[in-house]
Every structure is written in C-alpha cells, then in structure tokens.
Amino acid sequence: MFDRSRERAELLHHLRLGRSILMLAPRRVGKTWLINRVAEDVRGRGWTAVLCDVEGMSRETEFLFEICRRIEEQEGLAEKTEGRARQLLNQLFSKDLANGWQEALGRMDWVSFAETLVRGLHERGRDTLILIDELALFLAARLRDDPEGARAFLYGLRRLQQRYSRVRWLFTGSIGLDTIAKRGEIGGALVDLTLYPLEPFEPDEASAFLDFLSSGGAVLHPFALERTAFTHFARELGWLSPYYLDLVAREIRPSGPSGPCGRPLATPADVDAAFEAMLAAGRRPYFVTWEEHLSKNFPRPETDALRSILAACAREPAGERLGTLRARLAGPPHGLDMRALRDLLTILTNDGYLAEVPDGEEPRFRFRSGLLRRYWLRYHIDGGHMDGVR
Structure with a gap:
C-alpha cells in the first residue's frame, strides 16, 4: 500500500501520452524516491531514463553538463546517440577535466549543444525520459543571479519539449514554482507541463x-x-x-x-x-532543511516575514486566523498589506509548512505537521522550551 503504485501508474499514464510533468512536493515527502522508481518503471518498458539532481546549481552550463554526464554514465547510451550529438558528447568527454569542466569546455555554445543533444536522443527512435530533481531550487538561484538568463533558459527548455516529442521531461520541485514563476515573470514557460502534486501518505x-x-x-x-x-x-x-x-x-x-x-x-x-x-537537541539535523529553506531561497525581508508568520501560527495547535495575521504583520518591521501576506501564506502552504483550514468567515492557518510545530515552538519562539505545550 505504501509503494506509491497509484502515483507511479498515473505518472506513467501521462508519459505514455507524450506529456512532460512538473511534480511539486514539499521536502521529505518522498519525491526523490518516487522518481527513482519511475525511472525503473520506464526502463522496464524499454525507455531510456536519465536522472539528474540540480540542487545547488545556479548556471545553465552546470545544468546541461549534469545531463551530459548522466548520459555518458549509462552504458552504451552516448555511443548509441547518432550524428552530431554523438560527436559533441565524444568531444566533451575526451577533454582533460582535471582543471574543471568549465575550463575544458571553453567557448562551447551550450544552447546549440542542448538542442543537438535532445534532438539526437529524439532521433534514436526510442522514448527517453529525462528526470530533473529540484528544478525549482535551480531556477530560484538562477533568478537571483541573472533574471533574464533564467527566463531564456526556461523558455529554451519549453522549446525542446515542443520540438522533440520522443524525449519527455519530469521535473520536481520542493518549493512553490508558481511563486518563483510569478517573481520572475516566467509562468508562460510552464504552461505545457502537466502539474502533478505529490501528497504524504493517507x-x-x-x-x-x-x-x-x-x-x-x-x-x-x-x-x-x-x-x-x-x-x-x-x-x-x-x-x-x-x-x-x-x-x-x-x-x-x-x-x-x-x-x-x-x-x-x-x-x-x-x-x-x-x-x-x-525534539532533543541532538535530533535538530532532522529538521534543518525546513530552517535552511527559508534562509537560502528567499530574500532577507521575506525570510523574516515568513518566520514571523510561522511563529504566530505555532503558538496554538489550531493555528491563527487570517485577520489576526494581517494585524500582526501590517505594522513594522514587515508592513505587509493583504496581498503580500497572502503571497507569503501561499509559499508556506505550497512548501508544506502550513495548511489553510476553513473557519467561519475567514480561514485559519495551522502547521501541517504537529511534530514540526513542536519543533518550531521549542527552537524558534522567544523563550525557548515551553513546558506543557502540545
């Protein structure tokens, strides 16, 4: 019952119909485990599957080199790729990479390289699935460094999806890509993807x-x-x-x-x-990704406001009403109007921290995880440990 058989069948259904997929899921819900199983499933049906993790990357060259490296690692795949794509792969991996692959690549045109590579996979006459774990984190980093470059990159990926139908793409993201898309005005590049949210167990x-x-x-x-x-x-x-x-x-x-x-x-x-x-101090590493996500992936004013919202919602198991949150964050230092507050609440609900619960005339926001709420009370609320808090 817990091998995600339903989710795997649904994902395979979309892939067989030629759809590329954006699977959104908060951290620690098992998306990386799932995409590894999906890769096994499609290989069992005669497909080629190329798995890449791009968390921590912030440049297109890193992203594309990772795809090339994963292709080259698969036995015989580089050799089976025909024409110009095979020539470029051979050229890339025949270089001396001792001083780093960026130096070895020199002035290679990576836009043309990506087009040639995907076209080569398409023309093999065999379906290929490229699985990219943590696309959202890559795009968030890219948008911070080069917003125009990030938009060009994502629209370039969209063109590859449209032109080469035998190559499907499965992207995952552990943060709300809709928020990132809105911030970078890149939502149009995602319209062709089938959205697939992954939920925790029933x-x-x-x-x-x-x-x-x-x-x-x-x-x-x-x-x-x-x-x-x-x-x-x-x-x-x-x-x-x-x-x-x-x-x-x-x-x-x-x-x-x-x-x-x-x-x-x-x-x-x-x-x-x-x-x-x-909740013992020695177990804090089990929760560190929730803390780092806020500090690493958002600008400082947003991070501070997100933490203030979480602190307010953590004080009671039932959470906090929208109106009360608005009153708390309208003044200094945050100065949030309702639209800005709603945007931040969307981030926290999409990313798995909070759930929106109907409660009369206005909703209430509470922690989705009682364990995370207890952790937040102990380590992120003024006063530290709170005896008797449940």
Missing part, C-alpha cells in the same frame, strides 16, 4: 508502512500500535511523510503487552515519548 498507507518497518527489522524495538495509539500518532504527526514516519518509529519504545502479531504494543504514552525524543 492514514491506511501510513499504518501499513509503520507495520512494514517494525516487522521488517528497520527499528531496534519492534512494536505494534494499539488502535488508539495509531490514531494519536497520526493526529500528532499530521504530516504523514515516509521520512518522519520512519524517524518517529525508530524512537518508539513499546511498553504494552504482546499483541496478536507477537510484537509488544505501543501506547499513546509511548508515542508521546517518541515525539519528545525527536
């Missing part, structure tokens, strides 16, 4: 996944969750991502009697103890 999938972890030896202290314990687990975690299900499962120390499956039962109190263990 409760039945999460339950099956926990049972798999415990019965398969993935945890030091095997357990079975009482029914009330799982309900409590799911409610407190909220964000049922495979990553955090796994981490919390490792911390559970069951105290109940042996259950029907032969494993000791974990109680709601055992679940609470596991959550508390996750």
